[in-house]
Amino acid sequence: MCAESGTQFVINDRADIALLLTSALHVGQEDLPPADARRILGDDRLVGLSTHNETELVAAAMEPVDYLALGPIFATGSKLNPDPVVGLEELRRLRLLTPRPLVAIGGINRANATAVLAAGADSVAVIGDLNVSLSELRQRVEEWIRLTASPLT
Numbered sequence: 001m002c003a004e005s006g007t008q009f010v011i012n013d014r015a016d017i018a019l020l021l022t023s024a025l026h027v028g029q030e031d032l033p034p035a036d037a038r039r040i041l042g043d044d045r046l047v048g049l050s051t052h053n054e055t056e057l058v059a060a061a062m063e064p065v066d067y068l069a070l071g072p073i074f075a076t077g078s079k080l081n082p083d084p085v086v087g088l089e090e091l092r093r094l095r096l097l098t099p100r101p102l103v104a105i106g107g108i109n110r111a112n113a114t115a116v117l118a119a120g121a122d123s124v125a126v127i128g129d130l131n132v133s134l135s136e137l138r139q140r141v142e143e144w145i146r147l148t149a150s151p152l153t
Helices: 015-021 034-041 054-062 088-095 113-118 134-149
Strands: 010-012 024-027 047-051 067-070 102-104
Touching: 010 015, 015 024, 015 034, 024 034, 034 047, 047 054, 054 067, 088 113, 113 134
Parallel strands: 010 024, 024 047, 047 067, 067 102
Antiparallel strands: none
């Protein structure tokens, strides 16, 4: 379905499944190390790495990844023990430390996504704001497409 729609499918934490599904992979700080993930998937697959602070973001410069995630930008309910909130000002400051694409994650919704993108994120990862009934999902996704396709103001 993703290939048919021109959408990149990203598997979280599981290089073996990403390999089987010919998908991208996202790993966290305590998951399979990015170098091992790259050895499994090869150079043609997209691999991303979560970071939560300046130390991790700077260390990620040495990793064989295509993009970095930073967060949580805001408080989030999707993690049992979330890392400390980064916030917009810290996102703006840390954005300057890496030339890699930066995905903001954590507590992002339609009300705050534009501010996150304006602070320097190249894209956003969304969980809670897409947690709607199946009948509402298409409309919600279309709202996100309109929101993220608009030029920043």
